[in-house]
Amino acid sequence: MSDQREKIATNIRKGVLEYCVLGSLAGGDKYGLELAEELTARQLTASEGSLYPLLARMKTTGLVETYWEEGGSGRKRKYYTITEHGHLMLGGFREVWEAISLQVTELLGGQHGIDS
Template identity: 45%
Template sequence: MNIENTQVQMRKGILEFCILHIIARGEVYASDMLEELTSAKIMVVEGTLYPLLTRLRKAGLVDYKWVESNSGPPRKYYTLTEEGTSFLSGLDQTWEELVSSTGRIISVNKNSK
């Protein structure tokens, strides 16, 4: 089994959660999201972000607006909808439970060595 494949799958599993958190801070441009995700080693593939943003928009969790740019074409800036804020709150609770549960399991393994 290849560890890199498992690591990529783990990162992909929390990608939506991380994107929603970035957008929750306020209006954000897609390339800024990509830069933050890449620097955090969550995502490196650009082609993954845009389809995910489209899916989140179609689900009613995010919205966007076009803003004129001085340096080129207009840009889409994303924001969380009210439904997205509520959804993220539920994900936060699940995240805390997962961190706690996995922490207990990992600590048992570390303590038994």
């Protein structure tokens, strides 16, 4: 990916990452590393290091809650769960995302890529 395209992708990811976390958690609770691996595999975040500060902010703002549970290795893991407020925010984001993505796609002439 060219530097310009990577910069565009990074800016978009930063804008939607919080909602991607909420979307993932809407499918079920996850511990931090599990969530980080999912988002990294989908190329939505570069590393765990950028995810944990976001999760802390999301907890402070009431979008997620945490609890500890023993994992398969006997070690306790911190799990994240979406709150009612998080579900409301995710629903609002979905509506806005659908409208904006439709408008952007139409403005770009229905193209799936960006011309160099």
